[in-house]
Amino acid sequence: MKGLLPTFSAIVQKLEVNDIHYMIVGSIASMIYGEPRLTHAMDLVIDIAPQDAKKFEAIFPGSDFYCPPIEVLSSEIVHRGQFNLIHHETGLKIDCMVRKQSEHAQTEFSRRQKVPFWEGLEAYIAAPEDVIIKKLEFYREGGSEKHISDIRGILAETQIDEPYLQEWLKKLDLLTAWRKVQST
Numbered sequence: 001m002k003g004l005l006p007t008f009s010a011i012v013q014k015l016e017v018n019d020i021h022y023m024i025v026g027s028i029a030s031m032i033y034g035e036p037r038l039t040h041a042m043d044l045v046i047d048i049a050p051q052d053a054k055k056f057e058a059i060f061p062g063s064d065f066y067c068p069p070i071e072v073l074s075s076e077i078v079h080r081g082q083f084n085l086i087h088h089e090t091g092l093k094i095d096c097m098v099r100k101q102s103e104h105a106q107t108e109f110s111r112r113q114k115v116p117f118w119e120g121l122e123a124y125i126a127a128p129e130d131v132i133i134k135k136l137e138f139y140r141e142g143g144s145e146k147h148i149s150d151i152r153g154i155l156a157e158t159q160i161d162e163p164y165l166q167e168w169l170k171k172l173d174l175l176t177a178w179r180k181v182q183s184t
């Protein structure tokens with residue numbers, strides 16, 4: 001899709017310049033570590049405080065983006081929920097999930113890696129093991145085979161920290177879903 005990478009890159013730059021801590025997750029992260037596939041959205045985990053809601057709204061002005069009203073932003077930040085941005089020119093959607101307080105969410109965010117993203121820009125991406133864990137959780141919830149396919153692509157292209165992955169598969173009760181990935 002025309003404008004996908006430049007738009008996503010511009011969003012990353014806005015977050016970086018304004019000191020909003022983030023990591024790219026979901027399909028974009030799985031493509032970085034695995035195999036390309038079509039997507040029209042970018043999933044971000046953001047670590048943002050309630051007092052930064054106005055700052056976030058200013059970073060993504062209504063002239064360029066649909067950004068929820070400040071009351072919605074504030075509520076989602078406080079409740080560690082999620083909200084969407086939509087880039088008017090391209091129609092691209094950015095799903096913003098406020099970092100949760102769980103042990104894994106905190107560990108996952110601390111392990112994010114800055115990697116080449118596009119045309120000299122680096123971006124924070126969830127570690128491949130954590131992308132796999134989230135994909136397994138989504139598979140367990142909805143049964144979509146695209147998550148299994150994404151995981152297999154990551155495993156084919158990227159070195160994995162197997163002990164870390166196994167530890168969290170057990171802690172998060174994902175071993176049954178993991179067996180699905182390992183079956184042919």
